[in-house]
Amino acid sequence: MSKKTISSNSRRKFFKVATSAVVAGGLLAACKPEDNTKKSGAAEKSVKLTMQAAWPSGANIFFEMAQDYCNMVRDMSGGSLTIDLKPVGAVVKTSEIGQAVSSGIVDMGHWVTAYWYGKNAAASLFGTGPSYGMSSQEVMAWMEYGGGRKLYEEATAKVGFNYTGFFHMPMPAQPFGWFKKNVTKVSDVKGMKYRTVGLATNVLTAMGMVVRQLPGGEIQPAMKTGLIDAAEFNNPTSDSQFGMQDVSKHYHLGSFHQSQEMFEIPCNTKRLKSLSPAHQAILKNAAYAANSDNYFKALSRYSESLSMLMNKHNVNVYQTSDEILAAQLKGWDKVIGDFVKKDAFFAKVVKSQKDYARRTMKYLLMNQPNYKLAYENEFGPIGQVKI
Structure with missing residues (x-):
């Protein structure tokens, strides 16, 4: 092989190796940790x-x-x-x-x-x-x-x-709340001094209750002193943390006054x-x-608290009666109707919600099986199940 051939081959090898090195170097540079850190935001200002x-x-x-x-x-x-x-x-x-x-x-x-x-x-x-x-x-x-x-x-x-x-x-859904007796009829709650907030005040007033809006921390003392006869706050855990079991032994779950x-x-x-x-x-x-x-x-926590209220504090737990629930819905119809007539923005929000509910809830309610049926098939009548 001539020197000229050797020289040409060497040059070709040199350029081939050099090109490979440049490409590899570029790839390595692109993968430097510093660049990734900047791009990922790991150096975000605290x-x-x-x-x-x-x-x-x-x-x-x-x-x-x-x-x-x-x-x-x-x-x-x-x-x-x-x-x-x-x-x-x-x-x-x-x-x-x-x-x-x-x-x-x-x-x-x-x-x-x-x-x-x-x-x-x-x-x-x-x-x-x-x-x-x-x-x-x-x-x-x-x-x-x-x-x-x-x-x-x-x-x-x-x-x-x-x-x-x-x-x-x-x-x-928030419980109807704490009462001094088991209430099953609308006549049982008429005239009662009751604590709630928001539009629920209007709804329950329409049912004949006397509503007082009180902060959470004032509910238990107010019921203890007789300022109110009955009250709701939110859930079994919060209610027990407020000590509601010390002023009432009758707890009604499930209500439309604040259901979402x-x-x-x-x-x-x-x-x-x-x-x-x-x-x-x-x-x-x-x-x-x-x-x-x-x-x-x-x-998890609400069900644990309900179990404690029932088994440790001897609280009687009820599902709110259909009669009271139906009266709540009628109360909502009246309150919403009154606000819609006088407040155009309120009416716009209500229409949007109704349009959405009409479509989506038809699907959801028709598609959901009766979960209560499955529960009672395994554990017996829900009102008799001990937890």
């Missing part, structure tokens, strides 16, 4: 937000659920986004949370829309309104896929709230938009995560 809840700290499952949401935000962000959760009254009163978030006194809140019902009656439709066959699960579905969110944003704007709301925890509520997390819109897209997405999606987790926790 941010701390302040949230005030409408619930006391300590033994309070609602405060615990608010903390669950905060923990999810921290974990999903790898610790770069944290929320300092404060209990009710730490900064402002419950009724002031919406305005405090809007003005930036706190970044976020944790409460329910019924707490700003006094500013706009339509607030109650986003959690404590008429059922039309929907549970809280379906109302939340209407919020996100049935046009509810746009109407909700219109409602917050009408009352001057400058915040973006996230929702989580589709609450099971959920938590609202207002977040100051300006503060939210100042965050990175990743942090904004985490605040939103952590609510979806908490939605499932809180509901799973509620099913």
